[in-house]
Amino acid sequence: xxxxxxxxxxxxxxxxxxxxxxxxxxxxxxxxxxxxxxxxxxxxxxxxxxxxxxxxxxxxxxxxxxxxxxxxxxxxxxxxxxxxxxxxxxxxxxxxxxxxxxxxxxxxxxxxxxxxxxxxxxxxxxxxxxxxxxxxxxxxxxxxxxxxxxxxxxxxxxxxxxxxxxxxxxxxxxxxxxxxxxxxxxxxxxxxxxxxxxxxxxxxxxxxxxxxxxxxxxxxxxxxxxxxxxxxxxxxxxxxxxxxxxxxxxxxxxxxxxxxxxxxxxxxxxxxxxxxxxxxxxxxxxxxxxxxxxxxxxxxxxxxxxxxxxxxxxxxxxxxxxxxxxxxxxxxxxxxxxxxxxxxxxxxxxxxxxxxxxxxxxxxxxxxxxxxxxxxxxxxxxxxxxxxxxxxxxxxxxxxxxxxxxxxxx
Amino acid sequence: xxxxxxxxxxxxxxxxxxxxxxxxxxxxxxxxxxxxxxxxxxxxxxxxxxxxxxxxxxxxxxxxxxxxxxxxxxxxxxxxxxxxxxxxxxxxxxxxxxxxxxxxxxxxxxxxxxxxxxxxxxxxxxxxxxxxxxxxxxxxxxxxxxxxxxxxxxxxxxxxxxxxxxxx
Numbered sequence: 001x002x003x004x005x006x007x008x009x010x011x012x013x014x015x016x017x018x019x020x021x022x023x024x025x026x027x028x029x030x031x032x033x034x035x036x037x038x039x040x041x042x043x044x045x046x047x048x049x050x051x052x053x054x055x056x057x058x059x060x061x062x063x064x065x066x067x068x069x070x071x072x073x074x075x076x077x078x079x080x081x082x083x084x085x086x087x088x089x090x091x092x093x094x095x096x097x098x099x100x101x102x103x104x105x106x107x108x109x110x111x112x113x114x115x116x117x118x119x120x121x122x123x124x125x126x127x128x129x130x131x132x133x134x135x136x137x138x139x140x141x142x143x144x145x146x147x148x149x150x151x152x153x154x155x156x157x158x159x160x161x162x163x164x165x166x167x168x169x170x171x172x173x174x175x176x177x178x179x180x181x182x183x184x185x186x187x188x189x190x191x192x193x194x195x196x197x198x199x200x201x202x203x204x205x206x207x208x209x210x211x212x213x214x215x216x217x218x219x220x221x222x223x224x225x226x227x228x229x230x231x232x233x234x235x236x237x238x239x240x241x242x243x244x245x246x247x248x249x250x251x252x253x254x255x256x257x258x259x260x261x262x263x264x265x266x267x268x269x270x271x272x273x274x275x276x277x278x279x280x281x282x283x284x285x286x287x288x289x290x291x292x293x294x295x296x297x298x299x300x301x302x303x304x305x306x307x308x309x310x311x312x313x314x315x316x317x318x319x320x321x322x323x324x325x326x327x328x329x330x331x332x333x334x335x336x337x338x339x340x341x342x343x344x345x346x347x348x349x350x351x352x353x354x355x356x357x358x359x360x361x362x363x364x365x366x367x368x369x370x371x372x373x374x375x376x377x378x379x380x381x382x383x384x385x386x387x388x389x390x391x392x393x394x395x396x397x398x399x400x401x402x403x404x405x406x407x408x409x410x
Numbered sequence: 411x412x413x414x415x416x417x418x419x420x421x422x423x424x425x426x427x428x429x430x431x432x433x434x435x436x437x438x439x440x441x442x443x444x445x446x447x448x449x450x451x452x453x454x455x456x457x458x459x460x461x462x463x464x465x466x467x468x469x470x471x472x473x474x475x476x477x478x479x480x481x482x483x484x485x486x487x488x489x490x491x492x493x494x495x496x497x498x499x500x501x502x503x504x505x506x507x508x509x510x511x512x513x514x515x516x517x518x519x520x521x522x523x524x525x526x527x528x529x530x531x532x533x534x535x536x537x538x539x540x541x542x543x544x545x546x547x548x549x550x551x552x553x554x555x556x557x558x559x560x561x562x563x564x565x566x567x568x569x570x571x572x573x574x575x576x577x578x
Contacts, residue, residue, distance in 0.1 A: 038449065040453075041448075041449040041450075041453070042445045042446075042448050042449050043448070044448060044451050044452075044453050044454045044455075045453060045454075045455050046453050046455040046457070049457070302450070305450075305452065315450065364442060364445060364446070365442075367445045368441045368442050368444070368445040369438070369441065
């Protein structure tokens with residue numbers, strides 16, 4: 001192997017992995033701030049505001065607190081497993097990000113080609129399913145090793161939940177697999193591009209099943225039985241503190257991000273803009289030029305409205321000003337601003353926008369729904385999601401057969 | 411004799427509508443709409459040290475003594491009525507005869523805020539007119555590190571407490 005390939009194959013992926021591992025915790029810290037803010041606003045509260053401007057430094061303060069907090073291991077706990085559990089939870093969560101492509105085109109840095117994903121294996125979906133079921137291992141270990149009744153109950157609930165929801169999760173993906181004819185994340189998005197439609201339309205049932213099952217897999221509201229703070233103190237991580245707790249926390253939010261990425265790639269066209277095949281909507285490629293000022297303007301207006309108790313009008317005004325400025329920029333692209341059109345930026349923009357929508361939905365659900373009772377959880381999984389997802393697989397298969405027969409293929 | 415329960419069949423249209431409701435997850439969407447809408451409602455948080463809630467004029471905070479608004483003299487005539495009526499026995503008054511003969515004046519007037527229940531009964535019998543000598547102020551910040559500081563002497567009762575940092 002010559003030097004170029006060595007760098008291409010070894011150094012760049014290593015740097016990418018480092019980037020993910022280092023940037024993600026920061027991202028998650030701020031995701032948590034967003035969560036607290038959104039929940040606060042949903043409850044007509046202000047949420048964190050004391051540390052930094054509008055609480056912007058709150059995540060840093062939280063991180064410092066977690067770092068310097070005493071790391072307690074209960075006397076009767078199994079010390080080895082107790083320490084292993086958070087690690088066993090966070091590593092699969094991070095490893096799942098390896099196959100997520102964030103943009104279509106690769107770009108060059110200093111003459112070397114950098115791909116917008118760490119690796120593109122042709123069995124990415126299989127890998128994701130396998131690695132995401134591994135994450136539960138840490139939760140069960142933690143619950144068992146804590147030697148506490150609450151932790152054990154949380155872990156038991158988690159394993160039962162996992163077994164029930166793994167099945168619809170797998171079935172829901174099969175529909176996409178059949179349509180795309182590939183298990184590679186990149187090829188699935190490419191297939192959506194050539195189909196001219198995001199798979200959420202033909203696979204609406206599959207998306208529905210997948211998203212619900214995925215929320216259950218990540219142990220989030222309304223399926224947060226493993227940590228059910230009202231019943232089990234904190235469930236499987238009751239006995240954890242300091243950095244070990246932070247690891248569980250990190251894993252939960254990483255899993256949320258991973259699920260949002262998978263949903264985006266499988267059902268919402270990954271890095272593709274809306275209507276990827278409609279030529280006249282080319283300016284959507286520059287969507288970030290419109291949406292970024294719109295968001296910033298709207299957000300500033302919203303904060304102003306919250307602070308001065310003027311409600312929604314400032315937000316609309318701010319958003320409108322931002323959007324107008326952005327639209328001028330984006331559509332004026334043809335006249336001189338064409339350099340702004342970079343495929344990687346455009347792809348990453350749409351990808352992250354879609355992820356944010358799903359992350360927001362996670363928080364939104366948390367602000368809206370009460371927790372499922374244990375038997376209701378089981379009923380939903382076994383009596384609704386599994387039949388529905390199996391029916392979706394059969395329906396998709398039939399549709400493909402009929403379509404091929406009509407078009408005279410196969 | 412057990413009561414008989416007769417099942418009433420729901421009309422066909424209602425059942426169909428209920429089924430549709432269940433399958434389209436109507437109630438879930440309604441719930442989501444409520445939380446989404448409420449995000450844009452102005453907040454109702456009062457950021458306490460920076461802002462304060464408006465108190466009712468009848469709010470009963472720490473009981474205090476009053477100066478005469480014009481002459482600046484103490485209004486209290488040391489009649490001991492508030493001490494007598496106090497259900498918690500938290501008021502302690504020491505008085506002496508005025509040197510110029512008529513009436514009495516205060517030597518010390520203490521309210522033990524640890525015992526005070528902020529009932530305001532001491533204000534009712536206060537005989538000075540038109541302003542009562544003792545009144546319920548609108549101060550409510552009473553945290554302290556020493557128990558001794560909860561017995562408010564005359565000076566504090568007349569002038570109020572200076573805002574201070576809570577340092578031990």
